[in-house]
Amino acid sequence: MILLELEHVSKRSRRGVRDALDDVSLAIDEGELVTVWGERRSGRSTLLRIAAGIETPDTGVVRFAGGDLVDRGDKKLGEGIGYCRTAFRASAGQHIVDLLAATQLARGIPRSTARSRAWKALERVGAKECATRTSEELNGEELVRVAIARALACEPRLLVIDEPTIGVELIARDGILALLRSIADYGIAILASTGEGTGFLGADRVLALHKGTLRGEITPAFAPVTELDRHRQARG
Amino acid sequence: MAATRAKRTPTQTMTSVVYWVLLGLVIERPSYGLELYHRFQRMYGDLLSVKSESHVYGALNSLEKRKLIETIPGTGVARQPKPHYKATQNGAHSYQDWLVTQVDDEPRRQELLVRQLGIFADDPAAALRLVGRFEEQHLKSAAPAARLPGVPRDSRAELIEDLVAERRRLADGGMLKWLHYAEDRIEARAGRPYVDDPPRT
Numbered sequence: 001m002i003l004l005e006l007e008h009v010s011k012r013s014r015r016g017v018r019d020a021l022d023d024v025s026l027a028i029d030e031g032e033l034v035t036v037w038g039e040r041r042s043g044r045s046t047l048l049r050i051a052a053g054i055e056t057p058d059t060g061v062v063r064f065a066g067g068d069l070v071d072r073g074d075k076k077l078g079e080g081i082g083y084c085r086t087a088f089r090a091s092a093g094q095h096i097v098d099l100l101a102a103t104q105l106a107r108g109i110p111r112s113t114a115r116s117r118a119w120k121a122l123e124r125v126g127a128k129e130c131a132t133r134t135s136e137e138l139n140g141e142e143l144v145r146v147a148i149a150r151a152l153a154c155e156p157r158l159l160v161i162d163e164p165t166i167g168v169e170l171i172a173r174d175g176i177l178a179l180l181r182s183i184a185d186y187g188i189a190i191l192a193s194t195g196e197g198t199g200f201l202g203a204d205r206v207l208a209l210h211k212g213t214l215r216g217e218i219t220p221a222f223a224p225v226t227e228l229d230r231h232r233q234a235r236g
Numbered sequence: 237m238a239a240t241r242a243k244r245t246p247t248q249t250m251t252s253v254v255y256w257v258l259l260g261l262v263i264e265r266p267s268y269g270l271e272l273y274h275r276f277q278r279m280y281g282d283l284l285s286v287k288s289e290s291h292v293y294g295a296l297n298s299l300e301k302r303k304l305i306e307t308i309p310g311t312g313v314a315r316q317p318k319p320h321y322k323a324t325q326n327g328a329h330s331y332q333d334w335l336v337t338q339v340d341d342e343p344r345r346q347e348l349l350v351r352q353l354g355i356f357a358d359d360p361a362a363a364l365r366l367v368g369r370f371e372e373q374h375l376k377s378a379a380p381a382a383r384l385p386g387v388p389r390d391s392r393a394e395l396i397e398d399l400v401a402e403r404r405r406l407a408d409g410g411m412l413k414w415l416h417y418a419e420d421r422i423e424a425r426a427g428r429p430y431v432d433d434p435p436r437t
Binding site: 037174196197199200203205208210217 | 368371372375376378379398401402405406407408409410411412413416419
């Protein structure tokens with residue numbers, strides 16, 4: 001089932017001199033991992049921010065779970081979409097588990113549930129040992145894992161992550177991509193971006209963005225029955 | 237001419253990739269013909285083809301004549317012990333030399349592709365279409381190549397698989413960068429923004 005759909009989305013760059021996105025259409029299925037390759041200033045971050053509902057397009061439609069994302073106002077994030085941010089700037093001195101809980105408290109989740117979800121999410125991404133550390137104490141890989149955990153704690157159906165392996169050591173990079181693959185296998189759709197071919201690992205589809213235009217197979221291929229079985233098994 | 241011919245060693249005339257690959261398998265582990273045939277199929281069956289076991293036996297004979305491998309007496313308990321083959325020192329050195337020449341081979345293939353694309357330099361519409369098709373083809377093959385291995389493997393197979401996959405992904409990313417660069421250059425030469433089949437006024 002199509003979870004996220006962009007139809008003829010266009011967006012001018014902030015300075016208005018070029019199209020950050022030019023008539024982009026894209027559909028992502030549940031449990032699908034789609035990686036968009038693009039160089040700097042190709043429009044990849046704008047695409048991801050629009051897909052997550054953080055930015056609005058100038059023209060075009062963005063649908064999430066059948067509803068118009070633009071009309072959802074400030075309820076976009078936390079209600080089905082997780083946008084991974086590795087920046088924890090306003091968090092100096094705070095433990096990671098508290099940070100993850102705070103993100104949910106802001107969305108009205110009760111404290112006990114928020115902490116329990118935070119622990120579970122950290123365990124899920126293999127970053128349980130980071131729980132009682134501060135963001136300043138984390139290395140590149142741990143920051144990405146914790147950022148994914150922060151998004152997962154809100155139980156999203158779609159995870160959006162911009163360059164998940166940037167700042168991650170080479171030897172740890174494949175572990176992050178394998179984690180994203182396992183999350184997708186659990187049924188959570190993922191839209192990721194990369195500037196390197198090495199970021200393709202685990203992707204169901206690879207698309208390219210150049211000068212604001214999206215190239216490649218913009219709609220999911222028909223999922224074979226075996227794939228559906230795999231998703232069902234993963235969900236238990 | 238005669239001097240050049242005198243300098244040649246038998247390995248310089250061996251152009252068959254199958255023969256070289258077979259030599260590599262003998263270097264990896266001395267063995268007999270049928271086992272080498274099965275190992276060949278297992279490791280390279282999806283990339284190279286040998287018609288039958290007799291193809292492998294023929295190749296082994298040729299490698300032996302070139303003194304790249306030699307026969308060691310069979311050690312099996314069967315009534316007719318199978319001849320085992322092991323690599324000679326010359327064989328091991330020649331194989332490594334050949335591997336190094338293969339590194340040169342890929343840039344040559346790429347350059348060939350670029351020169352062929354250059355045929356359309358004065359027809360930007362055709363050149364851009366071709367670049368677009370290259371990109372489409374590349375994106376189609378990038379995802380299957382990006383699959384994570386699904387079954388537990390031994391560490392040796394895992395290493396080979398991981399190295400092959402990483403090489404492939406790096407090449408995919410590099411190719412996409414090159415295609416976009418080519419697109420920009422073709423467009424710039426044609427006068428940006430280039431419009432294919434502009435509407436008639």
